Amino acid sequence: MGSIMPKVWVQGTTVAALGLVLAGCSSITNHRGYINDEVLIASVQPGLDNRQSVRGTLGQPTMTSQFGDPVWYYVSSQTEQSPFRQPKIEEHSVLAVYFDEAGNVVSTDRSGMEQVVRISPDGDETPTLGRERGFLEDLFGNIGTVGAGMPGGGGGPGGP
Template structure:
């Protein structure tokens, strides 16, 4: 009886530990409806009709608002690892000067780039200062002539 209890408890602990390795799936951003996206037509629609059909974009162009982006991303993360992109869709709607749709482009996961930052220090110019140099280095460096009577600003 005791060995059966131990084996059941061990199995439960094992299942509990392995459940953390299943991963978490998340959807981030816009929920893209392909039928609505295909309804946006070049030369027919304008900003108002696109906003009425698709809603406000995820973000607009950085330098002007003639580019609208609808971004949808699905990710998966396992335990303590980084998130991995499993699916991504970006709908780019470009407008002309009059506000009419000039182009509609759709891209996927092929534009996702994984960047691995390096933990090395960034080299800087100048001299190296220790903690105590930074802390006590400015003592006595104040120009005492600047605080003399008659030299204060506004006098």
């Protein structure tokens, strides 16, 4: 009976460790922005609603247009992130509510993942103007230049 107990303990520890490893490999789902409620969105009617009723129904917009016709945008994204990776957008929707000058709803428009653009940066470095310096030049480049432009040999305040 004494030899069975260590085997059970080892098996239990192994199962627990395996569970922790698998839990660490699971991805994290995160919702960002407006939470879509299809019933509330469908209740916004052109010609019947205005800014006040839309704000009361849908809440504060994610963003508003700054130029041109007044438009309120309700943006919603669901991301998924695997361990050691950048978040990836799984679902995305934008509800645009267009208003006339009097503040009445003219129309609504919805868009989704077809409008999402994935950008791949070109390389790891940002090009800059000027000369190219190596590692040693960056490390030792200022030796002898500190205070060289100051009158009197670079003594500075309280110097000779």
